[in-house]
Amino acid sequence: MARTTGSHSDITGPRVRAAALQLFARHGFAAVSMRQIAREVGVQAGALYNYTPDKQTLLFELMQDHMVELLEAVRDTPGPNPVSRLKAFVRFHIAFHHDRPDAVFIAYMELRNLSAENFREIETLRRRYETVLEEILVAGVEADQFEVVDTKIATLALIAMLTGVNTWFRSEGRLSLADVQDQYWDMVRKVVAAG
Known part of the structure; x- marks a missing residue:
């Protein structure tokens, strides 16, 4: 099958993913068709299959890319002790x-639309990220810097609290991102009773 005029795999592939990301976030995975994605990219619907075998794979790859990027980036947050970490x-x-x-x-709202196999893979990546935080909490408890009864529950609660910022924070609001980070750090510090 001939490629659409002006279509290049190194350009169109990322555009397909960007369009799918935006449309899934705006309308929900179930409500978005491959035709809508193609229209957004400016290619024929059949051309999408040069870049992804199906919509499920597209959703999975978007989630997987997000989690892999997250796991790679979190490695750059070391510190000399559990409190600074x-x-x-x-x-x-x-x-x-x-x-x-x-x-x-x-990554949070479309998990239900993953196939069982894809869900397991994303869940494994999510657990790896949670482990990063839990290991910090465990180290803090062992060093008598934190008072946490159940590090697993604390991990899940803290991640939910921190992720919740996305639901209300706006850059043009009364607080800067740094202000929010400072206030959330103060709350987290109190939750784990860090000195």
Whole structure:
């Protein structure tokens, strides 16, 4: 099958993914058709299959890319002790997710639309990210810097709290992103009773 005039795989492929990301976030995975994605990109619907075998694969790859990028980026948040590592994690999580609202929305709201196999793979990546935070909490408890009864529950609660910033924070609002990071760090510090 001939490629659409002006279509280049290194250009059109990323455009397909960007259009799908935006449309899935705006309308929901189930409501978006391959035809809509093609229309947004400016190619015929059949041409999309040069870039993805189906809509499920497209959703999975968008989620997988987000999680892989997240896991690679979180490695750059070290610190000399659990308190500084936790502070770095809080600031990182808020900033990283703020810069990717569509990817974050899809990563949390469209899990139900993944096939069982794809769900397991994304869930494995999510667990790896949660483990980063849980290991910080465990280290803090062992060093008597944190008072946390159940590090797993604390991990899930903190991630939910930090991710929630995306639902209300707007850059043009009364607080800067740095202000929000500072206030959330203060709250997290109190939750884990860090000194």
